[in-house]
Amino acid sequence: MKRNYLGFLMCAASVLLVAGWHSAASKEAPAEWDGLVKRKVKGLDLVYVRPDVQFPAYKKVMLDQPVQVEFSKNWKPNSSSRSLSSHLDAEDLQRIKDGLSGMVLEGFSKKLTKGGYEVTTTPADDTIRVATAIVDLYINAPDTMSAGRSKTYTTEAGSMVLVMEIRDSPTGQLLARVVDRHSDSGTGSLQWTTSVSNRAEADRAISMWASKLVDALDRLNGKGS
Secondary structure: OHHHHHHHHHHHHHHHHHOOOOHHHHHHOOOEEOOEEEEOOOOOOEEEEOOOOOOOOOOEEEEOOOOEEEEOOOOOOOOOOOOHHHOOOHHHHHHHHHHHHHHHHHHHHHHHHHOOOEEEOOOOOOEEEEEEEEEEEEEOOOOOOOOOOOOOEEOOOEEEEEEEEEEEOOOOOEEEEEEEEEEOOOOOOOEEOOHHHHHHHHHHHHHHHHHHHHHHHHHHOOOOO
């Protein structure tokens, strides 16, 4: 059931992306989605929340895992490389997906714990269930760490989209959905993009998304401004 649930998240994100519902196009998104109403939240492209629901003061969070990761259909990592040794194969792609999946879980867990919220695996009245997925992942210069590789210079690490669903854990009631694209704005100067710098950029995005979740929980608990 969990696999089907996460699969739905991926499909939902794909529909949104095809329709162009992110960032500048977010105003064109429908006002309602599966009983949820669109809300404007600073720093996030699309947020839908169930109206007229008295949210309890959630103290714990269940994080669905693994976090599903899907590359952009427009990403062609081997198209510009003449060297076969630097090509990404299926194993490389899976390693990237597994790595990012782990980073999302680790980043959310750390931020939630630091914010005073327990990460658990058990449904309870004071617990919400959060399912996340990363879609449309585009890496401008993936680093295969192969010997003798040529340096790749770029001003951006790439982009990715977070899709998140929040549910009441005991009842399974859908409470909110979030779709948000993160693109590295670049520094304005050419830099050697490696697995280290790509990871740092992904860490920044994940930290921002996790902070938004903590902020929402803080408001429910009367700790927000």
